[in-house]
Amino acid sequence: MRMKIGKITSILLASVFFLLAANTAFAGLGISPSQMIIPNLSKGSHVERTFVLSRSDPKEDLYFKVTTEGSTKDWTTLNKGMEFTMPAGEQRFPIVVIVNIPKDIANGEYKGGIRLVSSSKSPNKIGGSGASTALSALIQTDFTITGKQVLEYEISSIKIQNIEEGSPLEVSITIINTGNVEARPTKVHVEVFDKLNKKLLESQDVTEMGSVEPFETGDIAIPVPTKLGIDQYWAKISAYRDEALLKEQSLVFEIVEVGSLQKNGDLKELLCNQKAEIGEIVKITGVFENTGQSNYSAKLVAEIFKKGKLVKLVESDLSTVNKGKTENLSAYFTPDVLGKYTVKARVAYSGGKTPEKEAKISVGNVGLLALTPTVTSVLLIFIVAIITSVVYLKKKRTTKKRL
Amino acid sequence: MKKLLVLMLALGLVALFAQKVRADDAASTASITNVVPVSSAVSIDGGAASITLTEYTTKNVVVTATVTDNNGCGDIESVNVKFFRTDLTSTGADDTNHRYTQAATLVGGTCTAGGADLSADYTATIAVQYYADPTDAGSANAATDWSAEVTPSDEATGTAGTNDTAEMSTLTALNVTALIEYGVLALDANTGTGDDATTVTNTGNVSIGTQVDGYGTSNGDGKSMTCTVGTVTIGNEKYHTTASTAYASKTALTDTAATVTAFSVAQRTDGTTTGSLYWGFGMPADGVSGTCAGTVVFTPL
Numbered sequence: 001m002r003m004k005i006g007k008i009t010s011i012l013l014a015s016v017f018f019l020l021a022a023n024t025a026f027a028g029l030g031i032s033p034s035q036m037i038i039p040n041l042s043k044g045s046h047v048e049r050t051f052v053l054s055r056s057d058p059k060e061d062l063y064f065k066v067t068t069e070g071s072t073k074d075w076t077t078l079n080k081g082m083e084f085t086m087p088a089g090e091q092r093f094p095i096v097v098i099v100n101i102p103k104d105i106a107n108g109e110y111k112g113g114i115r116l117v118s119s120s121k122s123p124n125k126i127g128g129s130g131a132s133t134a135l136s137a138l139i140q141t142d143f144t145i146t147g148k149q150v151l152e153y154e155i156s157s158i159k160i161q162n163i164e165e166g167s168p169l170e171v172s173i174t175i176i177n178t179g180n181v182e183a184r185p186t187k188v189h190v191e192v193f194d195k196l197n198k199k200l201l202e203s204q205d206v207t208e209m210g211s212v213e214p215f216e217t218g219d220i221a222i223p224v225p226t227k228l229g230i231d232q233y234w235a236k237i238s239a240y241r242d243e244a245l246l247k248e249q250s251l252v253f254e255i256v257e258v259g260s261l262q263k264n265g266d267l268k269e270l271l272c273n274q275k276a277e278i279g280e281i282v283k284i285t286g287v288f289e290n291t292g293q294s295n296y297s298a299k300l301v302a303e304i305f306k307k308g309k310l311v312k313l314v315e316s317d318l319s320t321v322n323k324g325k326t327e328n329l330s331a332y333f334t335p336d337v338l339g340k341y342t343v344k345a346r347v348a349y350s351g352g353k354t355p356e357k358e359a360k361i362s363v364g365n366v367g368l369l370a371l372t373p374t375v376t377s378v379l380l381i382f383i384v385a386i387i388t389s390v391v392y393l394k395k396k397r398t399t400k401k402r403l
Numbered sequence: 404m405k406k407l408l409v410l411m412l413a414l415g416l417v418a419l420f421a422q423k424v425r426a427d428d429a430a431s432t433a434s435i436t437n438v439v440p441v442s443s444a445v446s447i448d449g450g451a452a453s454i455t456l457t458e459y460t461t462k463n464v465v466v467t468a469t470v471t472d473n474n475g476c477g478d479i480e481s482v483n484v485k486f487f488r489t490d491l492t493s494t495g496a497d498d499t500n501h502r503y504t505q506a507a508t509l510v511g512g513t514c515t516a517g518g519a520d521l522s523a524d525y526t527a528t529i530a531v532q533y534y535a536d537p538t539d540a541g542s543a544n545a546a547t548d549w550s551a552e553v554t555p556s557d558e559a560t561g562t563a564g565t566n567d568t569a570e571m572s573t574l575t576a577l578n579v580t581a582l583i584e585y586g587v588l589a590l591d592a593n594t595g596t597g598d599d600a601t602t603v604t605n606t607g608n609v610s611i612g613t614q615v616d617g618y619g620t621s622n623g624d625g626k627s628m629t630c631t632v633g634t635v636t637i638g639n640e641k642y643h644t645t646a647s648t649a650y651a652s653k654t655a656l657t658d659t660a661a662t663v664t665a666f667s668v669a670q671r672t673d674g675t676t677t678g679s680l681y682w683g684f685g686m687p688a689d690g691v692s693g694t695c696a697g698t699v700v701f702t703p704l
Contacts, residue, residue: 028606030574031574031575037541056458056459056533057459065622092457130599130684131582131628131698133699135578137575137702252521324449325449
């Protein structure tokens with residue numbers, strides 16, 4: 001009996017008790033959409049798509065590690081990097097998947113995935129035995145690469161803005177371009193009727209307009225000259241691809257007195273890499289929202305300072321930013337000297353400019369060793385010391401030989 | 404007879420005269436025909452091409468429109484918004500999977516009273532459930548999309564202008580019981596037919612399967628548990644879709660994500676939908692002691 005009790009005791013002592021660091025939170029995780037299916041890619045294509053990680057109970061930070069897999073493994077990256085944090089309090093967290101198709105890949109279908117594995121950094125310790133669970137999200141990728149040019153697009157909306165008297169009509173067309181070439185309608189027909197939508201007042205065809213890049217969704221702004229005065233009107237706007245009517249909308253708009261439409265804008269964020277190398281092109285992006293009552297053109301103006309002195313002024317192209325829309329305005333800077341730079345940028349738009357925003361760029365040298373002034377001085381002293389030693393030794397040998 | 408005719412003629416003249424006098428004194432009246440209001444510029448989430456839902460909760464979708472009434476914007480009495488899966492039409496009862504109805508409200512400052520201003524802007528915020536039917540590429544309803552229809556009314560029901568449409572993106576999501584508990588195990592023992600269940604709840608809008616993988620300390624370490632002394636190899640942790648399956652017959656957990664066969668949790672239609680996985684564990688014969696910790700990762704597919 002004693003032996004039996006002893007055996008049981010020893011087994012119990014030898015038992016492994018799992019005392020787990022387990023997260024007791026019962027919080028889910030989702031990804032939307034969960035697939036990235038692109039059927040018409042060309043070699044060398046660049047595509048960016050936004051996905052949203054979401055959770056109903058965002059009470060703590062959630063840490064993500066990202067891995068890519070399958071035959072698309074080396075072509076996909078994330079704007080947030082391969083490790084990032086979804087902060088507490090945020091139910092929705094957009095991430096951008098960036099796809100770069102190699103130029104030397106064979107045509108065909110390639111499948112893979114992007115796996116985002118979450119973990120909580122502050123788990124609750126509880127006693128017990130078992131395992132804790134963690135959640136992960138998977139974006140499945142399916143890319144078809146073709147050698148053919150594919151023009152494929154859809155018009156998702158047609159809009160017209162209120163304008164001030166004397167301005168052209170501001171028509172905008174939103175295009176979802178799923179093809180691998182630039183897309184735009186071949187013709188936009190605009191008819192303007194009186195406020196009762198009965199009497200036709202003006203009619204025009206527009207065939208010259210901008211376009212939307214492959215695999216992107218974007219707006220094409222179409223200015224249409226008008227001689228109409230202050231009043232309410234109806235516009236019937238029809239967009240065609242060759243002779244086929246793609247979309248038609250009847251919309252109300254107003255022509256108002258000059259100066260009555262507010263033009264406001266907000267530079268929401270200034271983005272650029274904090275570290276760069278000499279000769280590297282640094283992209284400076286201003287995230288700008290048109291908070292006014294009409295469409296207008298805007299550009300990012302960035303002043304670059306080093307030790308308080310202005311060294312460069314860079315600007316983005318002039319872009320049309322539609323009312324209520326947010327656009328990324330980008331300018332480029334190539335540092336040619338080491339050091340720390342301060343970027344002070346604002347957005348200039350019709351009749352106004354935003355308050356300034358700042359960003360810092362630290363420029364190091366190419367290669368493993370950054371040639372900071374201190375390192376350069378040490379290197380110089382070292383080289384001089386070696387040369388001096390060599391010269392001294394040579395002289396000593398020559399003297400010895402003579403002797 | 405002649406007398407009667409003269410009398411009638413006289414009465415007729417009096418009546419005519421009296422009518423003229425009354426007309427001079429009365430206020431003029433005219434009733435104006437009602438023109439029913441019409442909606443235009445219908446927009447879902449500011450013209451978004453697609454809608455992404457939020458895991459296990461609602462996502463506010465904002466529908467805006469301009470409503471025009473030729474009797475003046477002040478004549479508009481109500482504006483009704485239907486948001487629905489296009490192939491199922493706007494007609495029929497509301498269903499959180501595919502049809503929502505919401506009254507729109509006037510956007511302040513967009514209607515000037517007095518009759519000269521004919522148009523006003525309206526907005527409706529619709530709380531769309533996480534399990535609303537997806538329509539994007541690759542989903543079961545990829546051939547259709549979602550529409551917003553805006554119908555205004557004054558004294559009569561007006562006309563809905565062109566609907567706006569958007570794709571509902573697939574939301575692949577789940578929630579899982581936080582712990583898998585095995586109790587106390589002796590060395591070289593296993594859980595047998597006993598197991599611990601994890602409940603997998605579908606918190607997205609599409610039927611899901613799941614992948615599972617595990618690790619001791621860090622993803623890819625090939626272990627199921629890391630103990631104070633020693634580690635337990637990954638295959639010692641096992642699962643099955645049927646309760647009380649013997650430990651030996653359960654499927655070994657793997658280091659890389661593997662799809663659980665014969666397991667799916669349907670998209671929610673009425674109540675929440677769940678599935679269960681049953682877990683077992685086998686203790687090594689030696690080499691481990693102290694406390695152990697491990698993680699099982701669930702990935703919805």
